[in-house]
Amino acid sequence: MSKKYKILVADDDSDILEIIKFNLERNDFEVTVTNKSTETYELALKIRPDLILHDVMMPDMDGFQVCRKVKSSDILRDTPFVFLTARNEEHHEVQGFELGAEDYIAKPIKPAALSTRLKAIIRRYTKEEKLPSLQLGIFRIDREGYVVYKNEEQISFPKKEFELLYILASSPGKVFSREDVLSRVWGNDVYVGERTVDVHIRKIREKIGDDYITTIKGVGYKFVIG
Amino acid sequence: MSKKYKILVADDDSDILEIIKFNLERNDFEVTVTNKSTETYELALKIRPDLILHDVMMPDMDGFQVCRKVKSSDILRDTPFVFLTARNEEHHEVQGFELGAEDYIAKPIKPAALSTRLKAIIRRYTKEEKLPSLQLGIFRIDREGYVVYKNEEQISFPKKEFELLYILASSPGKVFSREDVLSRVWGNDVYVGERTVDVHIRKIREKIGDDYITTIKGVGYKFVIG
DNA sequence: GTATATATTAAGCAATTATTAACGTTGGAA
DNA sequence: TTCCAACGTTAATAATTGCTTAATATATAC
DSSP states (O other): OOOOOEEEEEOSOHHHHHHHHHHHHHTTOEEEEESOHHHHHHHHHHHOOSEEEEESOOSSSOHHHHHHHHHTOTTTTTSOEEEEEEGGGGGGHHHHHHHTOOEEEEESOOHHHHHHHHHHHHHHHSOOOOOOOEEETTEEEETTTTEEEETTEEEEOOHHHHHHHHHHHHSTTOOBOHHHHIIIIIOTTOOOOTHHHHHHHHHHHHHHOTTSEEEETTTEEEEOOO | OOOOOEEEEEOSOHHHHHHHHHHHHHTTOEEEEESOHHHHHHHHHHHOOSEEEEESOOSSSOHHHHHHHHHTOTTTTTSOEEEEEEGGGGGGHHHHHHHTOOEEEEESOOHHHHHHHHHHHHHHHSOOOOOOOEEETTEEEETTTTEEEETTEEEEOOHHHHHHHHHHHHSTTOEEOHHHHIIIIIOTTOOOOTHHHHHHHHHHHHHHOTTSEEEETTTEEEEOOO
């Protein structure tokens, strides 16, 4: 199953919003809509969509302005921005691309094609960040292979243990509370007892040795380079 | 010791209020409740909660109106607003997000999960300034790692000692009374004898040397740069 | 010198973490 | 499918560490 993409759609025509929402959701997108372009930016900041689909002509603030704002935001710059245009607005295209829009989609929309096209755009423009391998002293932590090398020795980890070690090792010397760890490795919507972290730490220590993860009592754990 | 969060809860069902209050308080939140949504805004202004948890459907004024009011207030704008919705009200979500709500929580509530989730939301949306490391003469006090460097030597501290040293060192030359120290490190509603501070000071001096914390008799202690 | 405040030490207690074992779940192999 | 092994989680118990207090010693101000 591929990742569920989040789309933010802005259009002042609520019928169009409805059509788009319905179709995208049927194709397994997560869709948020708005009919006020003044809200697009704030909404996008909040939900961090994988793509923004925006009408060019909107009453309160036109799509170009929104696009400019998005593309000048550190956080949203890399979010693909796609314009919805009426057929007779093609002359807007140049302007839009100059602002950094990734694509245009003409109305009327062909529902069947829409989701395919958006997926393609997302895949093309979102560099799937592959988290890099870490080299820390005698350790090399290889994210691709879920493998850790201690000098030449290869040690393999199950998922949770690996993720936990990776989090700690990605900021060596920084103390992570169990809460930190849980929210990063398990996610914010999974509710697991904090003692679970202890057990995983134990297993990691068993494999890499006791000297590389330090307990700060009352605070948490940290990775220290040996 | 992490900060104690204040939550304002509005719901017309007093049973639910009770359940939520009980559970959050057990998890170290400070909880204020109301069953009149017309009061939410005024109450929020008064107590400045870290998060507002609000039922969508309420008899006197619905949650959306309250949300709009909160989000258009300079003072409360940044307070995370979370809706409580019944399962069959999911279609409200978009509307809520448009108004600026930060999240939704569906009833029936899972008490165990609630506090964790709210904490996560608060942390995500309220930028808590992370306390920086301090560089003072030959000392570097690294808050992230709960470690102090004296020149190149690394000295580790248990929680209380570290916090105490950090407080003193964050205003070098300033004298802190034992009372000051207690309220800042131990918190305001923990009652410990003042002599306890002496013992901690002793242990810190043992580790970093006697010359860096000066006693002002009758007043308190201060950190002096060596 | 005396009174008051602080330093020092040690010991009991409380809280946190370590460790082990058991249980339920999942995914893969036969 | 069925079985087995690995994984993740929890719970129970052990071990450890840190916190606090109390008691005694030392220093300082007047």
